[in-house]
Amino acid sequence: MNEIFKISWRNIWRNPGRSGVLLAAIVAGVWAGVTTSAVTNGFVDQRFDRLINEVSHLQIHHPEFRTERETSMFIPQAEEIIEFLSRDDRLETLSARAIAEGLIQSPANNAGIQVFGVDPDLEQATTSIQDDIVEGEYLDSDIRNPIIIGRKLAEKLNADLGMRLVLTFQDVDEDLTSTVFNVAGIYTSLSGAEERLVYTRMSDLQEHLSENPVYHQIAVVLRDEAQIESFVAELNDTFPGSETLSWYNLSPELRLYADLGNQVVYYLMGIIMLALAFGILNTMLMAIFERTRELGMLMAVGMNKARVFFMICLESILITLTGASAGMMLSALSIRYLHSNGLDLSAFSEGLAEFGYDAILYPSLGAESFLGITLMVAIIAIMASIYPALKAIRLEPAVAARE
Amino acid sequence: MAIVRTEKLSKVYNPDTVPVHALRDVSIEINEGEFTAVRGPSGSGKTTLLNMIGGLDKPTSGNVFINGQEISKMKDSKRIDFRLQNIGFVFQHYNLIPVFTARENVSFIMLLQKRNKKEIQQRADELLEQVGLGERKDARPVQLSGGQQQRVAVARALASEPKFILADEPTANLDTESAMNLLDIMEKMNHEQNVTFVFSTHDQRVIDRARRVITMVDGAIHKDEIQHTDEKQDA
Numbered sequence: 004m005n006e007i008f009k010i011s012w013r014n015i016w017r018n019p020g021r022s023g024v025l026l027a028a029i030v031a032g033v034w035a036g037v038t039t040s041a042v043t044n045g046f047v048d049q050r051f052d053r054l055i056n057e058v059s060h061l062q063i064h065h066p067e068f069r070t071e072r073e074t075s076m077f078i079p080q081a082e083e084i085i086e087f088l089s090r091d092d093r094l095e096t097l098s099a100r101a102i103a104e105g106l107i108q109s110p111a112n113n114a115g116i117q118v119f120g121v122d123p124d125l126e127q128a129t130t131s132i133q134d135d136i137v138e139g140e141y142l143d144s145d146i147r148n149p150i151i152i153g154r155k156l157a158e159k160l161n162a163d164l165g166m167r168l169v170l171t172f173q174d175v176d177e178d179l180t181s182t183v184f185n186v187a188g189i190y191t192s193l194s195g196a197e198e199r200l201v202y203t204r205m206s207d208l209q210e211h212l213s214e215n216p217v218y219h220q221i222a223v224v225l226r227d228e229a230q231i232e233s234f235v236a237e238l239n240d241t242f243p244g245s246e247t248l249s250w251y252n253l254s255p256e257l258r259l260y261a262d263l264g265n266q267v268v269y270y271l272m273g274i275i276m277l278a279l280a281f282g283i284l285n286t287m288l289m290a291i292f293e294r295t296r297e298l299g300m301l302m303a304v305g306m307n308k309a310r311v312f313f314m315i316c317l318e319s320i321l322i323t324l325t326g327a328s329a330g331m332m333l334s335a336l337s338i339r340y341l342h343s344n345g346l347d348l349s350a351f352s353e354g355l356a357e358f359g360y361d362a363i364l365y366p367s368l369g370a371e372s373f374l375g376i377t378l379m380v381a382i383i384a385i386m387a388s389i390y391p392a393l394k395a396i397r398l399e400p401a402v403a404a405r406e
Numbered sequence: 407m408a409i410v411r412t413e414k415l416s417k418v419y420n421p422d423t424v425p426v427h428a429l430r431d432v433s434i435e436i437n438e439g440e441f442t443a444v445r446g447p448s449g450s451g452k453t454t455l456l457n458m459i460g461g462l463d464k465p466t467s468g469n470v471f472i473n474g475q476e477i478s479k480m481k482d483s484k485r486i487d488f489r490l491q492n493i494g495f496v497f498q499h500y501n502l503i504p505v506f507t508a509r510e511n512v513s514f515i516m517l518l519q520k521r522n523k524k525e526i527q528q529r530a531d532e533l534l535e536q537v538g539l540g541e542r543k544d545a546r547p548v549q550l551s552g553g554q555q556q557r558v559a560v561a562r563a564l565a566s567e568p569k570f571i572l573a574d575e576p577t578a579n580l581d582t583e584s585a586m587n588l589l590d591i592m593e594k595m596n597h598e599q600n601v602t603f604v605f606s607t608h609d610q611r612v613i614d615r616a617r618r619v620i621t622m623v624d625g626a627i628h629k630d631e632i633q634h635t636d637e638k639q640d641a
Contacts, residue, residue: 006517013505300501305490401462404497
């Protein structure tokens with residue numbers, strides 16, 4: 004076995020030029036494939052993180068709230084649900100929200116909006132709203148009836164920090180109510196939220212919604228994503244009067260996008276692997292053609308077919324794994340650098356923002372993906388070596404040894 | 407005792423299209439210790455006969471016995487192993503493994519036989535000494551002359567301790583000095599160690615040194631003659 008390994012390894016270097024070109028192709032192919040996978044992954048992760056930040060892992064509503072958006076459709080047994088969730092170890096954080104659809108008015112303009120009444124501490128732990136504030140303060144501001152609005156809405160209303168804005172919405176009895184809020188902060192968001200979503204303190208909104216506290220949405224983040232599905236099922240069983248949905252029911256397009264991202268990676272790797280397979284096949288066939296006499300001799304003197312087959316396969320596996328290892332190392336270094344420093348796509352920032360992406364992308368790839376790609380390369384190497392190896396063992400030793 | 411025996415050996419290539427009768431009822435015996443040359447013009451069947459005796463090809467009809475064992479009916483895998491254990495080969499183009507040193511080339515066949523590593527190294531060194539290449543054992547084929555490469559090939563053929571060695575035109579690519587040197591070595595091994603050699607050749611230098619010469623014409627044995635006796639037989 005040791006000798007077969009030795010002969011295979013040395014055979015690779017018989018033609019350093021040809022093996023060098025194949026190695027370079029493997030290194031470049033693996034590097035390009037893995038790095039592109041990491042960039043695609045970075046896009047998907049960025050989108051996913053943003054969505055989880057906005058939607059959370061799961062949300063609980065009144066069964067009809069999502070379609071009707073009526074203030075009167077608050078979650079039955081909401082406090083019981085919150086208590087149930089708070090006791091569960093699987094929970095990372097939650098934010099219970101009162102929501103009202105309404106109209107916001109400034110002296111200059113008005114707009115249709117959605118008001119989120121939130122507990123400032125819980126909302127801050129659940130979403131990045133506090134970090135998204137680019138002007139002013141968060142809801143823990145000292146000013147009376149503070150409100151946080153998006154930059155685009157502020158531009159539309161021509162509103163500045165401290166400006167008084169009038170909010171009009173229906174209470175739970177479907178009576179219209181109006182109240183004044185003061186702009187405490189302005190936030191930005193890459194999603195459409197900054198045009199329509201405004202935040203107030205739960206207590207300030209509740210005051211005008213109902214005599215008793217009401218909640219229209221409970222957003223939940225779990226410690227482990229893998230438990231989302233079972234947790235949703237459990238909540239729907241335990242509290243049949245409300246509706247619990249996971250992020251992929253709330254935002255099916257993201258799931259589609261994530262799947263599409265994975266498919267793009269698979270197709271891309273597939274194309275690279277196919278090119279790799281033909282490269283290996285071509286090189287090995289040429290090697291067999293050049294070494295016909297030697298292979299004939301080996302079989303004539305008594306090297307059995309299994310050993311010849313193994314020797315040829317081993318040659319292609321060794322050269323592929325050598326190239327793939329170098330390609331992987333290069334990819335790991337590139338991804339590490341890009342992950343720490345970010346990939347600056349500011350030249351395309353406007354277009355990216357349209358699709359909800361930051362101009363700086365942080366590519367990443369999990370160890371399992373590296374392992375998966377290594378396995379894929381190894382399988383390709385084995386498959387590409389089978390035909391040349393079969394061709395080798397089909398040689399007639401008597402003829403081949405005299406070529 | 408006959409190491410090699412063939413019975414009415416025939417080989418027809420392309421039997422269904424344009425039949426070529428490469429061998430016609432060839433029956434010969436080769437005894438232990440012989441130094442035999444098979445000669446004949448191109449297409450006379452000498453290479454085919456060597457392929458049959460070496461277990462590299464199967465006859466259309468007839469039998470080949472090596473040391474009493476019928477090899478022409480053996481399965482491929484069994485025949486490959488039989489060759490490994492019983493037959494040594496020397497080729498016209500030396501056919502050494504270019505990525506191995508002389509010592510590794512000689513050792514390789516013993517590794518295939520799964521012999522003890524220490525024994526392999528020792529035997530490889532001894533054989534290279536015997537063929538006069540003790541000093542060049544770490545040289546690769548490309549660093550050796552044609553004559554030296556063919557001597558490594560002889561050492562390799564001997565390494566497996568075969569019953570006999572088949573040499574296909576071993577001197578065809580060698581100059582006179584290298585050819586004579588190679589023949590001296592083979593003759594010496596034949597005399598001293600009783601190694602049986604069977605050559606196929608056109609080369610008069612080989613024919614002159616052979617004790618038995620089998621002449622083939624059109625796939626049949628035309629002449630089978632003992633040329634001269636030597637000291638060994640005299641003794």
